[in-house]
Amino acid sequence: MCERGFDLDDRLRERRSRTLYRDLQPADAVGHSARFAPDPGADLPVIEPDHQLVFAANNYLGLAGDERVVEAAQNAADVVGTGAGASRLVTGDTLVHRDLESRIADAKGTERALAFSSGYAANVGTIAALDPDVVFSDELNHASIVDGCRLADADVVVYDHCDPSDLRERMSERRAEPVAAGDVAVPNGGADESWLVVTDSVFSMDGTIAPFEALADLAEEFGAWLLADEAHATGCFVDGGGIVQRAGLEDRVQIQLGTLSKALGSQGGYVAGSSDLIEFLVNEARSFVYSTGLAPPAAAAAGEALHLARTTDRRARLWRNVDKLRDGLEDVGLDVGGETQILPVHVGDREDALALAAALRDRDVIAPAIRPPTVPEGTSRIRVAPMATHSAAELETCIDAFAVAADEVGVI
Structure with missing residues (x-):
């Protein structure tokens, strides 16, 4: 055989x-x-x-x-339970989740936020749900971003690390590529593609910081959306926010994403943005829809940790x-x-x-x-x-x- x-x-x-x-x-x-x-x-x-x-x-x-974070987790376990018990679309959506999301949205300066079971799940679920035609991705982006792009089946254009000039060149090249429009070839910019620029904010192996103001300028010039993965920045910078907050670009970064498992000392991930974005992900992000909700003790611990990051x-x-x-x-x-x-x-x-x-x-x-x-x-x-x-x-x-x-x- x-x-x-x-x-x-x-x-x-x-x-x-x-x-x-x-x-x-x-x-x-x-x-x-x-x-x-x-x-x-x-x-x-x-x-x-x-x-x-x-x-x-x-x-x-x-x-x-921290004893205050531990106590928050213990209280949530006592009152709500050790696990969510189901997808949040079934019976797993608790007041603890909603409190955490309210705190994240406030820290990130957005309308709403949505908690995922991990930062990895947040990245993969968000990028795949958006299903962009083209993703422009920093060459040192995290594996969860790479895997999200694969699941989305997008054309991935990798630009040099933290290099807006190289990104501009690659976006210009993509826009200039001829595509068929009936019997005529037109630049790709007229082909109604959806473009997403994705970058870590703090890069985990190099400690470098993405040049967000320049990236936001380029995204707006080319009509793209900008996604910032704040995994290693959340909690550490201005008012417990991330690099987006330090740069004052909350209104120019459509998707702020991160984890609760690093500076916030818990488990899980989040996406912060407009109400429309969150409602869309609730309906379309498979890693949210088909996962049991984040464990209530983890959600409560993260919420308390975020509070301490902002007030101590x-x-x-x-x-x-x-x-x-x-x-x-x-x-x-x-x-x-x-x-x-x-x-x-x-x-x-x-x-x-x-x-x-x-x-x-x-x-x-x-x-x-x-x-x-x-x-x-x-x-x-x-x-x-x-x-x-x-x-x-x-x-x-x-x-x-x-x-x-x-x-x-x-x-x-």
């Missing part, structure tokens, strides 16, 4: 040979420090005794373990820590990129990056090596992400660990 199955063992061996193999490392808590266990496979993990400092998480404001000093504490850590790593002699709370320490060689991450772990600092295919060949780096809850002493410990480990590996 012909074998039509899958040789997964061979595929895994191939990943190991290319140093692409990943495993899971269970932790005992989510916070600025934790105790970890080696991947136990199918067995229960055995947690190691020593705490390690975590400079790898997206829990930027340190709210995942967490954001100020985060940015103080970012500045201190960046200065310390640069003083050591490391090449630190980015312009946000994400601090990529550029190493270049894949093996050096893996060795540096291992040397840091030996010194009780968790900061992962990011290597191809996540980033281009020759651009491997250590992705460092401080939290608002790291103390000054813990930041110094991280800097000292980098100094010793980088010297040991030979990258400084």
